[in-house]
Amino acid sequence: MKIRAKMEIDTERCKGCGLCVSVCPLKIMEIDRSVTNRKGYHAARNTAIDRCIACGNCASTCPDAVITLEKEEG
Known part of the structure; x- marks a missing residue:
């Protein structure tokens, strides 16, 4: 059974602190230096x-709380 994830990040509210990057066990989160939000x-x-x-x-x-994650199994 494969787990599928649906993730949404409110990029306009994200302050790029990097905490999510540091706790990702697969190291697939990063700070996107190519885009800057309104802040x-x-x-x-x-x-x-x-x-x-x-x-x-x-x-x-x-x-x-700018990251929303949903898990779908299937």
């Missing part, structure tokens, strides 16, 4: 959602 921050992004195991570390660690 002037580089937001986080998932670089390989197809590899995400939906552990929830990123969402639970985010101090601003």
Whole structure:
């Protein structure tokens, strides 16, 4: 059974603190230095959602609750 994850990151509210990057066991979260939001921050992004195991570390660690994660099994 493969776990599929659906992730949304509110990039306009993300302040790019990097906590989600540091707790990702697969190291597939990163700070996207190519984009700046309205507040002037580089937001986080998932670089390989197809590899995400939906552990929830990123969402639970985010101090601003900008990451929403849903797990789909199938």
